[in-house]
Amino acid sequence: MIDLSNKNALVTGAALGIGKGISKVLAEQGANVVVSDIDLEGAQRTSEEIVKSGGQSQSACLDVTSPDAAQSLLSDLLEQLGQIDIVVNNAGVVGADGWWERKVPSEDDWDTVLAINLRGVVNVSLAVEGSMKERKQGKIINIASIASRQGSPSIPHYNASKAGVVSWTQSHALQLAPYQINVNAICPGLLWTPLFEHLIGRPDFLDNQALEGLTGRQRFEKIIELGTPMQKEQTPEDIGKLAAFLASDDAHNITGQAINVDGGRRMN
Ligand SMILES: NC(=O)c1ccc[n+]([C@@H]2O[C@H](COP(=O)([O-])OP(=O)(O)OC[C@H]3O[C@@H](n4cnc5c(N)ncnc54)[C@H](O)[C@@H]3O)[C@@H](O)[C@H]2O)c1
Numbered sequence: 001m002i003d004l005s006n007k008n009a010l011v012t013g014a015a016l017g018i019g020k021g022i023s024k025v026l027a028e029q030g031a032n033v034v035v036s037d038i039d040l041e042g043a044q045r046t047s048e049e050i051v052k053s054g055g056q057s058q059s060a061c062l063d064v065t066s067p068d069a070a071q072s073l074l075s076d077l078l079e080q081l082g083q084i085d086i087v088v089n090n091a092g093v094v095g096a097d098g099w100w101e102r103k104v105p106s107e108d109d110w111d112t113v114l115a116i117n118l119r120g121v122v123n124v125s126l127a128v129e130g131s132m133k134e135r136k137q138g139k140i141i142n143i144a145s146i147a148s149r150q151g152s153p154s155i156p157h158y159n160a161s162k163a164g165v166v167s168w169t170q171s172h173a174l175q176l177a178p179y180q181i182n183v184n185a186i187c188p189g190l191l192w193t194p195l196f197e198h199l200i201g202r203p204d205f206l207d208n209q210a211l212e213g214l215t216g217r218q219r220f221e222k223i224i225e226l227g228t229p230m231q232k233e234q235t236p237e238d239i240g241k242l243a244a245f246l247a248s249d250d251a252h253n254i255t256g257q258a259i260n261v262d263g264g265r266r267m268n
Helices: 017-028 040-052 065-081 107-135 158-178 194-201 216-227 237-249
Strands: 008-013 032-037 056-061 086-089 138-143 181-188 258-261
Touching: 008 040, 008 065, 008 258, 017 032, 017 040, 017 056, 017 086, 017 138, 017 158, 017 237, 032 040, 032 065, 040 056, 086 107, 086 158, 107 138, 107 158, 107 181, 138 158, 138 237, 158 181, 181 237, 237 258
Parallel strands: 008 032, 008 086, 032 056, 086 138, 138 181, 181 258
Antiparallel strands: none
């Protein structure tokens, strides 16, 4: 069994979707979880659910695009909790507001995606690394995507940002290896979260006759049927379980890796 008791974890973008699932699983394994999001009310709801089911949690507002905000939250948490043992950089988007209505990503879509998905990971990682280096321990887990593994004609900005997360994970793992700090990435496959509900609604997404006339959820299931060898969707809890393992002492010799949780959709 994974034991994360006496560990403090910070999860970004954890109001809903994958971040929420990761927060719940880390708390179930005993961690005290700081649920953060740009949407403070959503973060508070996730945190309250964790506490109601017997876990330890608190919430915080964090826009990951701001290095100052990341630094300030980390300073407050370190003062209050003494240490942050685990960071899960999960916050991610596919574009600026209304991106799902644009066939071609706008300049704003590119900037927003890079600012949140890539710079956001870097901002929070740099804000926490100093305290982890002092203690010569810590686990940083970056949520990339199977979109890191291959380009796409419809959301190239998203794929580029996620490939950047894998590259940054390797660089940061090399920088922090001398301090016994592990930095890894998880590449989730297909999850029915608000992000994917928008993605599937785009008329040009995976232009395929087999998807014509289907509802969003039916299209999602068809895409899995057509390209996921294990023929099933992934859940936030699936991602949380790998995050919990990578956050545990058992994973002390794993660093700089990007691991797919995708029912075999990508194999690399
Ligand atoms: N859903 C999928 O199939 C899938 C697959 C692979 C990877 N991912 C990745 O997993 C992560 C979570 O995705 P999801 O599907 O749960 O998305 P989601 O849209 O359901 O949730 C994203 C969360 O991030 C928050 N957020 C947005 N901008 C933020 C900012 N600037 N600062 C802090 N928080 C911010 C949102 O408020 C929201 O709570 C993302 O990095 C996404 O790219 C998702």
